Amino acid sequence: MIPFDQILVQIVNGLVNGMILALVASGLTLIFGIMDIVNFAHGDLFMLGAYIGTTAFLATGSFWIALVASVVVMAVLGAALQVTALRPLLGRDPLTTILATFGLSLVIQNYALWQYGPVPRKILEPVSGHFRLFYVEYPWYRIVIALMSAAIIGALYLFMKYGKHGIWIRATTQDRVMAAAMGIPVPWVHTVVFAIGAAMAAASGVLFGPTVGINHAMGFDFTLRAFVVVVVGGMGNLGGSILASIFISLLESLATIWVSPAQAVIVSFVALILTLLIRPTGLFVPTPK
Amino acid sequence: MSAARARGEGPSAAYWTGFVIVVGALALSPLVLPEFWQRFATEILIWGLLAMSSDILIGYTGMVSFGHSAFFGLGMYGAAAALLMLRPPNLWLALAAGLVAAAVVAVFVAYFSTRLRDIYFSITTLVFSQIFYVIIFTWTEVTGGENGLTFRQPPLALPGLFSIPFTRNGLHWFVLAVVTVSYLLLRRVTQSPFGMVLQSIRENEPRTRAIGYHVERYKIVAVMLSGLFAGLAGALYAVQNKFAAPDFVLFLVSGETVIFNVMGGMGTLVGPVAGAAFFLLMKEVFSRVFYEYYLIPVGIIFTLMVIFLPQGLLGFLRRRLNQ
Numbered sequence: 207m208i209p210f211d212q213i214l215v216q217i218v219n220g221l222v223n224g225m226i227l228a229l230v231a232s233g234l235t236l237i238f239g240i241m242d243i244v245n246f247a248h249g250d251l252f253m254l255g256a257y258i259g260t261t262a263f264l265a266t267g268s269f270w271i272a273l274v275a276s277v278v279v280m281a282v283l284g285a286a287l288q289v290t291a292l293r294p295l296l297g298r299d300p301l302t303t304i305l306a307t308f309g310l311s312l313v314i315q316n317y318a319l320w321q322y323g324p325v326p327r328k329i330l331e332p333v334s335g336h337f338r339l340f341y342v343e344y345p346w347y348r349i350v351i352a353l354m355s356a357a358i359i360g361a362l363y364l365f366m367k368y369g370k371h372g373i374w375i376r377a378t379t380q381d382r383v384m385a386a387a388m389g390i391p392v393p394w395v396h397t398v399v400f401a402i403g404a405a406m407a408a409a410s411g412v413l414f415g416p417t418v419g420i421n422h423a424m425g426f427d428f429t430l431r432a433f434v435v436v437v438v439g440g441m442g443n444l445g446g447s448i449l450a451s452i453f454i455s456l457l458e459s460l461a462t463i464w465v466s467p468a469q470a471v472i473v474s475f476v477a478l479i480l481t482l483l484i485r486p487t488g489l490f491v492p493t494p495k
Numbered sequence: 496m497s498a499a500r501a502r503g504e505g506p507s508a509a510y511w512t513g514f515v516i517v518v519g520a521l522a523l524s525p526l527v528l529p530e531f532w533q534r535f536a537t538e539i540l541i542w543g544l545l546a547m548s549s550d551i552l553i554g555y556t557g558m559v560s561f562g563h564s565a566f567f568g569l570g571m572y573g574a575a576a577a578l579l580m581l582r583p584p585n586l587w588l589a590l591a592a593g594l595v596a597a598a599v600v601a602v603f604v605a606y607f608s609t610r611l612r613d614i615y616f617s618i619t620t621l622v623f624s625q626i627f628y629v630i631i632f633t634w635t636e637v638t639g640g641e642n643g644l645t646f647r648q649p650p651l652a653l654p655g656l657f658s659i660p661f662t663r664n665g666l667h668w669f670v671l672a673v674v675t676v677s678y679l680l681l682r683r684v685t686q687s688p689f690g691m692v693l694q695s696i697r698e699n700e701p702r703t704r705a706i707g708y709h710v711e712r713y714k715i716v717a718v719m720l721s722g723l724f725a726g727l728a729g730a731l732y733a734v735q736n737k738f739a740a741p742d743f744v745l746f747l748v749s750g751e752t753v754i755f756n757v758m759g760g761m762g763t764l765v766g767p768v769a770g771a772a773f774f775l776l777m778k779e780v781f782s783r784v785f786y787e788y789y790l791i792p793v794g795i796i797f798t799l800m801v802i803f804l805p806q807g808l809l810g811f812l813r814r815r816l817n818q
Contacts, residue, residue, distance in 0.1 A: 313794035
């Protein structure tokens with residue numbers, strides 16, 4: 207029999223991981239919803255964001271300055287990547303965007319390896335206390351991660367719902383041509399959305415940084431998981447991918463009670479395949495009428 | 496192509512002349528190349544076969560598979576299993592075992608992934624290959640885990656007739672023969688009525704369905720066919736290198752396979768082989784300048800090619816090659 211407290215600890219873990227994943231995935235789904243771009247490099251933006259966080263942290267000594275610096279740098283980089291590599295692909299088959307972003311992913315990954323070397327790096331966590339959760343000393347910082355992620359996602363939601371530019375973004379998602387006809391600068395909306403996606407990936411990278419060793423290969427893992435949750439949640443559906451992130455992370459956390467973390471990934475893959483077979487539009491979207 | 500067929504013309508003399516020249520050059524290459532490049536040429540052929548196999552899906556059916564490493568890797572492990580368990584090791588049984596292993600995986604992958612289209616198909620194949628990677632990586636007792644499996648190279652033998660150990664040249668010619676036969680088979684498939692249906696799925700799936708073709712069934716067969724040839728490439732690679740390792744099941748191999756197709760020119764069968772040669776050559780050259788960071792320039796060139804040269808290097812020959 208599995209002890210009840212072990213399940214509860216894994217549920218907390220799953221929620222925390224789910225919030226980080228939600229932050230990564232909402233950027234991915236935002237980009238997909240607007241530009242039909244399947245961003246294969248999204249996890250690598252996450253990874254590069256974390257590395258830039260380490261650099262900024264070494265320079266300033268403040269975690270929060272590092273977080274902001276990384277977000278700003280990655281937003282600029284994201285905008286630059288969109289303008290140079292993705293804007294020419296607008297209107298082509300979405301599959302070509304997978305190929306182009308796959309190329310970018312190779313470049314970013316190996317650039318990180320070249321700049322930062324193969325030894326994993328760490329950022330010092332800004333909140334160091336622990337509290338007692340059944341049989342473990344649970345770090346407060348992990349709770350901070352979950353709250354920060356929720357705050358960023360909430361801010362994005364409010365911006366999209368009420369901000370003037372958020373409304374532009376939603377209009378572009380719904381009908382690109384009509385939005386352009388209404389005077390919305392669609393190409394710039396695309397660039398800004400990619401920058402927002404990259405910035406959110408960077409934010410999650412820096413937040414996640416203190417809990418693991420940052421290495422150049424960690425991005426792919428997140429790309430794959432973000433794909434899984436974005437598909438399970440319904441491509442381009444922000445709320446759905448947040449719920450799916452939490453759902454998938456809970457599944458994986460609970461699975462680690464029985465199998466090794468490496469094998470627990472299979473649980474989420476199976477969830478993806480079942481979703482695609484039973485409800486390809488996503489688990490967390492209303493049934494189309 | 497169909498017009499040429501209707502007029503009763505076969506493939507042009509120019510095509511067959513080119514074919515003989517290229518195969519002849521590949522056959523003679525080990526006699527003139529220095530040792531390192533001999534091995535290199537054999538590798539190009541094997542990766543070329545993998546690229547060709549995925550072209551059936553990417554170029555001809557319009558399904559971009561990001562999971563060919565699963566078929567390739569299982570072909571490798573299948574051959575390894577046969578070589579380790581059977582005494583004396585037999586080349587033909589090793590290749591057959593590789594094919595069977597790849598076929599089993601292909602049935603499984605095909606059944607689920609063909610229900611989905613476009614990017615969803617790509618993501619599903621990618622996820623499947625990762626599932627097999629995790630299984631192979633963590634099931635250490637059977638697969639050797641991270642270390643993989645090593646074995647001895649089987650001799651080239653026909654029962655009762657002869658049995659000679661492979662020399663480097665002998666292996667090159669054997670691989671060349673297998674790849675050439677595979678090419679001719681795949682070319683025949685793409686020109687058959689079956690291949691025509693695949694191409695019509697690529698051009699317009701709803702219409703193909705409306706005409707009355709059972710699209711899903713065709714897609715399943717296409718994935719299985721593609722998986723079989725990818726498995727053959729994996730088995731050959733295992734025989735050449737005398738090991739099977741989980742790295743070859745990793746998605747990077749799938750990604751490289753897609754790169755071969757895009758660089759060389761999808762939908763030509765020959766293009767992906769040229770793409771493989773181009774990629775491996777670039778890798779070789781850049782890794783002398785940039786060491787282990789060679790993927791930075793390769794990635795930039797690849798991205799530029801996706802944007803500016805979507806037809807690939809041999810795309811301009813597409814018509815002629817399919818004649």
